[in-house]
Amino acid sequence: MSHTEMEQAEAISFLESLLGKTLHITILDGRLFTGIFKCTDNESNVILANSFEYRMPSKAAEEKAKQEAKVTGRPARADMTSRFVGLIVVPGKQIVKMELEESRMYAATTTASASVSTPALTIRTKG
């Protein structure tokens, strides 16, 4: 087996190991998609099943949270808006960042905020 062949086999086995796992993909416009990895190709086009779309909170909501944090002095949350979008294909060109989610079961027992499934932007007052 040549060097490149070995490299190729390794790459493919890495990609195959990801199948069925949950990926978080951030795209150019800032949205984040989470879903089960189903398929990819040479151009990193990715198909995710049972996906959710998360969007950073709107300017207004962020502003509101900032105000709240200022008034109360405690961190305030502005929830990201989420929608179920189902089966999607994310073109490789759109992808900014890809993350692998560790088993949700495991995550649920270790993180305090596990009960809140919606990712949130936490705003802290400076100083």
Added chain:
Amino acid sequence: MITHDITDRFRTAANVVVPGTLIKDTQFSLFEAVGALEVGDPKMDSGCLELGESPEEQFDLNSPLLPEELLWLMDQLLNREVAWLTGYPLSQTLFTSVHIDRLLWPDPKTLDESTFVRNDAAQATNLPHAILRAFCLLLVKSCSLVLTMVTEQHYYEEEDFTTQLFNRELLHRFSSESILENAQYALQVLQSANFESEVSTALAGRIRLRCEILQMLVHHAAGQSIDDTSFQAMHDIFDQVQSTSSFGVEVKDAFSTKLQRRLASTVPPRPMVTVSMDQVWTFWHQMLYDCQNIFSVHAAGHSQDLLTAYQLFAYSCPQPSPYPRALLQSFLTLNSMVASRLEPLHFLEEDLRSLTLPASPLLSTSRKDYGTPFFGKSEIAKNMQGFVDKVEHYFITVYRVFCLNACRIRRTFCHALVEWDAIQGEMEEIDSLIQSLSLEQPSLPPGSSQPAFSFSLSSWVYHHKLTIHRLTIQTGIQQMIYAPHELAGMHYYLASICGIHLNHLERMCHFVVDRDTAIKQSDFRVDIKAKGAAECKMALDRLFRQYAWIKATNLVASALHIIFVVLNRWKIFSVSKPLYSNDALRYEIRMKPFLNLVIPELMSPEEFAHETNMQQSSTEVLLDEAARLSASAKKAWEEVSKTSWNIFPLDEAPYVRTGTDGQASVLDTKWNDDVKGCVRASIAAGICVVKLKKAMHDEAWKEKAKKEAMLPGPGDKGRWHQWWLVPALP
């Protein structure tokens, strides 16, 4: 939740995948992949935004509204409602309103909960909001009733109506009364408000209008029309609403396509649909007229007259919108009665009695009068029941067809034709059985050298089948689906079907006369004899009227046939020569609806071409013939125009509406317009013939005609009747 960044590793790994191959889950098929939505593609990705665009609508429901803004909002809602009533989905019309959205979502459990801003005490005292809310509630409830009416009838999704509600309930759990009550409260609030009097009146008018509309729909749901006073009042309020529409002041962002993201997450927002304000008023007036006029069909006291009435509505121009058509359709099954008059069985027997079975023991409704104690009585009854079971549904469907949208009318006729053809075959068997069981004696029909049996049931089927056959061709001409050079052939075919129908009517007449004689010579009681004679007379009346109509149709069709043959001979209409087809194939496609009919059997393409083109006759001879035909056609239609739309006495229902100065009913007017249109078309055909005769040897005219000759479209000047396509020649 713990995540690891794998961006670079993934990209590097993907890079070495051989182009064209996929790394995929074994359970995952490419077939499934096709259904995946592409992120970033504005056509598929509903979350895709323009640069700097916000995903949520920007409208603040707490901001105060000016009275003029209220007025604008109401008119906009009326506008979008029109778009919905003409077939666009709620998501692109009414559900683009932020106000409607908030009223309906989350689903309100009580009517009080249905507000623009939930759980806000200040809302209750906000006057403009209370007024707008009353308007919106009335609107949504009306939509709910419209939707129920349409979906309970036969309709075509997205062609006639889009019924997707996106899980919104349209307030169907709240009664119309409670919503009307709320509107009364809003009207009081409005009076106490300090609005400028003109605007205040305009707003009150809009709320009253909505109340009237809702009440009308409630009446319709119960199969009743509203009285003339409320009907007139509604038109008056509409005029007032129209004249005050200009007071409105636009409210920015009150309508947004962004709301669609919450209705369905997998479909990107589609554009809003609005119509021009002029269209709004025209549409509403037309719809109100249609709804009210449609009740006039209840005047029909007989199945044939009901058919004429339905036909007159189906071919009115413009065709009624989906809601009035659904209303018309609902009369067929309202309280299990046809047109509130008869049970379907009696309705069918009424039709049979007045065509082929006058004073007949075969019908359940006259069996006790004319029952003859012949052998196999129960056997006959059983066969007769078989006939009724089979035909009842198809018979009512013919009426239903006239309530479909214009395109579907023809397509459904094409299917019906095949069904009726099959029924005819089956009925012939039942006829033969009954004929042998009842020991029927054959008699000699006109123009025949051999005695024949009446075949009453299949004869009845054949009559209706030929009517459908003729209407299929005529609707084709009406919708201009035939190319100009095909019109000669299609008019020939129309004339030939009419000819067959005329012969059949003569045959039916013959057997009715036979029955009449038999009744007169029988030893039935005097009153039964008189009743029998009256039934035979009814049948003859009907057959004569049908004969006159079809004869007139036959004459115009024959005249137009020749006109188009001459135009073809002179090559007035250009014919494109397609590369991959021939005459036989084109004939097959064109005649597809008629191809499999057992009777009348479709002629061969050669025979059809021969009969159509009439090569053996010179143009001079043909034009002389056409002149005679169009003159007779005019006379024949004038004869028809002397009759009324109804053959049988009208039902004395309270529905017959007469105009203010005691004019004829709506149907009389429609009938007169219809027949007059046919007279005009015959005259126009005559003029055409004169022009052609003059141009016989005028080559310059022919050249000119090649450029200028045209077929007037629907509504064009020169289109005297929808069914008659008389060419406009220079």
